[in-house]
Amino acid sequence: MDEKPTRDPGGRLALWLFYGFCLYSVWAMGRYFWVVGGTDPATSGAGASELNSATGIWLGALCGFMVLGGVCALLGALVWYTRPRRHHH
Numbered sequence: 001m002d003e004k005p006t007r008d009p010g011g012r013l014a015l016w017l018f019y020g021f022c023l024y025s026v027w028a029m030g031r032y033f034w035v036v037g038g039t040d041p042a043t044s045g046a047g048a049s050e051l052n053s054a055t056g057i058w059l060g061a062l063c064g065f066m067v068l069g070g071v072c073a074l075l076g077a078l079v080w081y082t083r084p085r086r087h088h089h
Contacts, residue, residue, distance in 0.1 A: 018075040029068070
């Protein structure tokens with residue numbers, strides 16, 4: 001009977017890092033939108049910079065999402081590379 005292939009310890013660690021980072025990414029983006037959603041860019045003061053504008057806030061969110069997505073993609077590639085494989089003899 002064929003045994004089900006299993007991950008080695010390094011593969012399991014990579015998988016748990018991937019899951020943890022995905023959860024962190026969701027939490028970080030949710031927290032960002034929660035905090036930003038509570039502020040009004042129009043009342044930030046007369047000397048508010050362009051980064052406090054609505055466009056700047058969304059641009060910051062997009063950049064943060066791209067960085068988190070890039071790290072998540074790298075971890076996902078590592079998990080895929082360390083996946084269990086069947087060895088044909």
